[in-house]
Amino acid sequence: MIWAIFYHPSIKETGDLPTKITNKLDQLWEIAQESIRENKYLRAEKALLTILRVDEKNATAYNRLGILYAKQRAYKDAIECFEIAQSLEPSASSLHNVGLIYYETENYEKASLAFEQALEMEDDLAARYIAYAKVQEKIGNTKKVINALEKAVELEPIPQTLKILAEAYDNAGQAELAEELRKKATKMLTPTTPSKKADAPRSRQQRKIHQPRKIVM
Numbered sequence: 001m002i003w004a005i006f007y008h009p010s011i012k013e014t015g016d017l018p019t020k021i022t023n024k025l026d027q028l029w030e031i032a033q034e035s036i037r038e039n040k041y042l043r044a045e046k047a048l049l050t051i052l053r054v055d056e057k058n059a060t061a062y063n064r065l066g067i068l069y070a071k072q073r074a075y076k077d078a079i080e081c082f083e084i085a086q087s088l089e090p091s092a093s094s095l096h097n098v099g100l101i102y103y104e105t106e107n108y109e110k111a112s113l114a115f116e117q118a119l120e121m122e123d124d125l126a127a128r129y130i131a132y133a134k135v136q137e138k139i140g141n142t143k144k145v146i147n148a149l150e151k152a153v154e155l156e157p158i159p160q161t162l163k164i165l166a167e168a169y170d171n172a173g174q175a176e177l178a179e180e181l182r183k184k185a186t187k188m189l190t191p192t193t194p195s196k197k198a199d200a201p202r203s204r205q206q207r208k209i210h211q212p213r214k215i216v217m
Contacts, residue, residue, distance in 0.1 A: 059089035092122035126156035159185040
């Protein structure tokens with residue numbers, strides 16, 4: 001999933017638990033985080049499941065477990081984890097992650113619904129609109145594709161986002177708009193060379209300082 005960005009909600013506070021247990025959970029979180037980064041999936045899974053045995057209503061742990069399963073293409077397990085996380089603690093991140101799994105398994109109607117619900121909760125991330133546009137492209141809703149990508153560009157006007165919208169304009173037969181965006185993206189990528197200022201004439205004293213010294217034998 002080149003375009004897919006899984007969202008990691010911030011780690012849930014465990015202040016209500018005894019200090020000894022809280023410290024143990026912090027250690028397990030570190031193990032899980034490090035293991036996911038290093039693609040040590042079994043180790044990460046064990047750490048997250050241990051967290052859930054202690055704190056069975058930890059939505060963040062379910063979310064991370066869902067991401068872990070998604071990375072291994074265990075999509076059914078991933079969806080189950082994301083849905084549990086959503087039931088415990090509703091968040092745009094959980095809904096977005098569910099949408100990505102439904103997209104990957106070609107269940108585009110459910111993916112569309114998940115992304116729409118995520119956008120209702122949090123509509124200030126360009127990646128959410130790009131993901132929604134990809135689903136609408138599969139469904140064949142060109143108008144929604146362009147509307148979503150225009151919103152993404154508005155939020156994040158970077159070359160990559162401009163090029164994605166340009167491609168959508170091309171597909172919709174709006175070649176002029178597409179070309180205009182590509183030019184804008186190219187201009188943003190082209191480094192500007194600072195103009196060289198002409199050296200100001202040096203004073204007589206300065207010229208004297210910079211004259212080569214005579215070698216004394």
